[in-house]
Amino acid sequence: MNDPASKLIVALDYPSPAEALVFVDSLEGACRWFKIGLELYCAGGYGLIGTLRERGFEVFLDLKLHDIPNTVAGAVRSLATSGASLLTIHAAGGEAMMRAAAEAATQPGAPRLLAVTVLTSMDAAALEAIGVASSPAEQVARLAHLAVNSGIDGLVCSSAEVEALRATLPPATLLVTPGIRPAGAAIGDQRRIATPSSAIAAGSSMLVVGRPITQALDPAAAARLILDEIAST
Numbered sequence: 001m002n003d004p005a006s007k008l009i010v011a012l013d014y015p016s017p018a019e020a021l022v023f024v025d026s027l028e029g030a031c032r033w034f035k036i037g038l039e040l041y042c043a044g045g046y047g048l049i050g051t052l053r054e055r056g057f058e059v060f061l062d063l064k065l066h067d068i069p070n071t072v073a074g075a076v077r078s079l080a081t082s083g084a085s086l087l088t089i090h091a092a093g094g095e096a097m098m099r100a101a102a103e104a105a106t107q108p109g110a111p112r113l114l115a116v117t118v119l120t121s122m123d124a125a126a127l128e129a130i131g132v133a134s135s136p137a138e139q140v141a142r143l144a145h146l147a148v149n150s151g152i153d154g155l156v157c158s159s160a161e162v163e164a165l166r167a168t169l170p171p172a173t174l175l176v177t178p179g180i181r182p183a184g185a186a187i188g189d190q191r192r193i194a195t196p197s198s199a200i201a202a203g204s205s206m207l208v209v210g211r212p213i214t215q216a217l218d219p220a221a222a223a224r225l226i227l228d229e230i231a232s233t
């Protein structure tokens, strides 16, 4: 994966498929991977998966499934023919849920599964408020090993945890990092952030970038700057 475009996933956090497609066209083919998250999926985004695939793009379906094992396995089976290449579940759903999801994802064409560890919008105080006394790094490591041992292909975590995970997880584990902010970009609701170059240097497999591109005055130029930063790291 030496092509920088294979390492950048642009988050399509838009209220309708039509608006998302206008934005995709504005990137002038600079990016290859797009993420459909909850906002767009709930606004009719399922059909957009096929549209993006027909245009030659790869789709990361970020639904963060989190329910009892039987329900999550059913959802994974329902999404197996969606055309998405990656799909998220929540590692906090536990081992039985992740094993059931991994088993459901063995059917042909199913997306690879990523387990979300600790949301990049959460810091130590936010974890403590939900009863988790561990630091984000400790909690990410705990959930990451549980996920990989449950047969999950990869993880969503912040760049800050990547180096430690790379030292202990199988090398093929996909480490996908949101919370990416180019130098000077607005942080917004993210808490565990990194620049594109530091995330790549730490060992991230793929970076997820939303607002620094979607809210830019010139989204294509913003995407190209990030791709250049990835390429030169």
Ligand SMILES: O=c1ccn([C@@H]2O[C@H](COP(=O)(O)O)[C@@H](O)[C@H]2O)c(=O)[nH]1
Binding pocket: 011, 013, 037, 062, 116, 118, 119, 120, 121, 156, 157, 178, 179, 180, 188, 190, 208, 209, 210, 211, 212
């Ligand atoms: O821990 C996580 C998991 C998922 N996300 C998603 O990534 C993008 C980030 O968007 P920005 O605008 O670059 O902040 C967004 O779609 C989140 O749902 C995450 O940020 N952190």
